[in-house]
Amino acid sequence: MDHNTPKLSLRTIESSDYIQIAELMDLVFPDVGGAWPKTTIMDLIKQFPDGQICIVDSDKIVGVALTIKVSYNRYSLPHTYNDIIDENNVIQNNPTGDAMYGLDVFVHPDYRGLRLGRRLYDARKELCRNKNFKAILAGGRIPLYYKHADKLSVPEYIDKVKRRELHDPILSFQLANDFDVKRLMRGYLPEDDASKGYGTLLEWDNFFYEEDITSVHDIEKTLVRLGVIQWQMRTMHDLDDLMDQAEYFVSSLSNYKADFALFPEFFNAPLMGLQEGQNSVEAIRFLASFSDEIKNRFSQMAVTYNINIIAGSVPVIEGEKLYNVSYLLHRDGQIDAQYKIHITPHEEKDWVIDGGNSVKVFDTDAGRVGILICYDSEFPELGRMMAEQGVQIIFVPFWTDTKNGYQRVRICSQARAIENECYVAIGGSVGNLPRVDNVDIQYAQSAVFSPSDIYFPHDATLTEASANTEMIIFADVDLTKLKQLNTEGSVTNLKHRRKDIYGSFIKAD
Structure with a gap:
């Protein structure tokens, strides 16, 4: 030459x-x-x-x-x-x-x-x-x-x-x-x-390979639209008042063809203000009395508006114990639940909440998803368990009162997206509830994060809300990019795990 x-x-x-x-x-x-x-x-x-x-x-x-x-x-x-x-x-x-x-x-x-x-x-x-x-x-x-x-x-x-x-x-x-x-x-x-x-x-x-498609129901959805509600805490007069406000957001997200709607942790806290003169333990257990009805109404909305709903989280009483539970209401009527694993000192001391014992990944018509409720996002083991079960999107409903608390959730959620090669959506609440003890102030800037590589935005943030403003945000996530990242990324975290040192983290039910 x-x-x-x-x-x-x-x-x-x-x-x-x-x-x-x-x-x-x-x-x-x-x-x-x-x-x-x-x-x-x-x-x-x-x-x-x-x-x-x-x-x-x-x-x-x-x-x-x-x-x-x-x-x-x-x-x-x-x-x-x-x-x-x-x-x-x-x-x-x-x-x-x-x-x-x-x-x-x-x-x-x-x-x-x-x-x-x-x-x-x-x-x-x-x-x-x-x-x-x-x-x-x-x-x-x-x-x-x-x-x-x-x-x-x-x-x-x-x-x-x-x-x-x-x-x-x-x-x-x-x-x-x-x-x-x-x-x-x-x-x-x-x-x-x-x-x-x-x-x-x-x-x-070829990680994009698809078996022969014989039915429209066999088609794997690869472009998924996430909707996140940054929820304004406000005085509610009754359960109907709360659910009307929730339905307004579900309807809006559905009109924009969203596949998922994410609500914040304890978005239903205003209902505690309906009963005066209660101590904190009585108030949270009073709030739990609405949870079954909230679950059923959200399930009806999911089917009606053709959207999968992550219903934030609600307190649930089982026997004598109280749990913090996030329900996933599928648009085909199926209902799944993820219990909060790690209970904050505040939840344990003031509300006497117990932690769940298993982390799950759920199959939906728009990908494999998991839920980490607020504090759970700060524990990398849970995200890795989900990654080992093939999670593609992790939803984090959260409630934080101050910016430093919010930063913990945000930064850790970004880390979960990077180390587990998945998308992470976080949704929180804003405003204040002066008549409700322990949830009187809120700070949030909801967002959707991606892994950090050439296939994604330079700051690994697909969208984010304005801080402390009631609003909805959207993000279209491409699941095929996760497959490409897994095999051809600048770094491939999942492939390079040293199981010879720390083994696997998966824990099946």
Whole structure:
């Protein structure tokens, strides 16, 4: 290559390209037979034209990726090179295959160092996503193994390449392009003396893959609209007064096609002002007398307005114990509950509230969601338990009286979004209740947070309310971005967990 800047472009291979492809294969693969016959390349172009990709510098082909379609269930198991290309150089392409199989990627020696191989791999990945293939599979040679075969077994050699203690021109490149070694294949290419006949089965999973959709109910919703109510505490005359105000917000969010409505913790506290002369324990238990009716009315609203509702939290009496419970009212009529796990000193001392014993993740028609009630957001173990159950959105209904209390919830919620690669919505209350002890003042600035990476806003905040103002806010969250982050993010927190040190945190019911 001369010292002029190359003019590179990527395109699919055409029939007229064979001579250049053959010359390049002869140059790159002299040790394993060189170029394939023209009939083989023509057959690839005919059977899977989109899978045959090249990079050209002006009119010169300088990099090539050749690919076929295969059955994932068949070729994710051990196989040989002849199962892919037989002794007559006939390609075993499966027109109905659900996975791609990388036959070869090769780059002109003069153009190495320009990361053309990565461009070709990225093009394959994009094709895999666009065509909804399950994965990209590849059988890989380990051409420098022969130098270490007298001292290292093949698994030991692969492990050292993974740890970058050794470099293998093929395996190191595939690992750098997010492929995982799934298994070792003995006798993959017997004539490959450098690899001692061994091959690695490599796999890159398409996390956007969707099984065949047979019903509208099977379609996974990927763009979800969150609605958060920043609730004004005010004097209420009765339960109907409270629920009319709540229904106003639910109706408004529904009109904007929101999938979820989030209310704050103890949004129903104004009802404590209906009964005078009570001590704090009596007041909170009086408030609990409304909770079953509130739950049922919200459930009716969820169905009527076609929106999933996180009904803040309410006190619930079970036996002699009092709990702080958040209800998830699904728009199909289902009802789920999350009990607050960690009870604040105030709740324990003034209201004698007990903590729950399990954290859950709920399947909804708009993603897998969890609920951390206020103080619970400050304990990373709970968010990690949810992450290990596949949570995509965490809702945090909160009540804080001062800005420093609010900051604890906000900052910890942002941390939960980052470390667990999920969205977190926080919703609080504002205003004051001068006639209600222990909930007399409020401070809130509700918000929706994302992980912090290139796929999301630079400050990892999708939206936030004005501080201490009654209002609603919206955020559209893209669940597919979470999948992309999980595999291709600048950092991948969930993948890099050190379970060998601290194990798993999941606790099933």
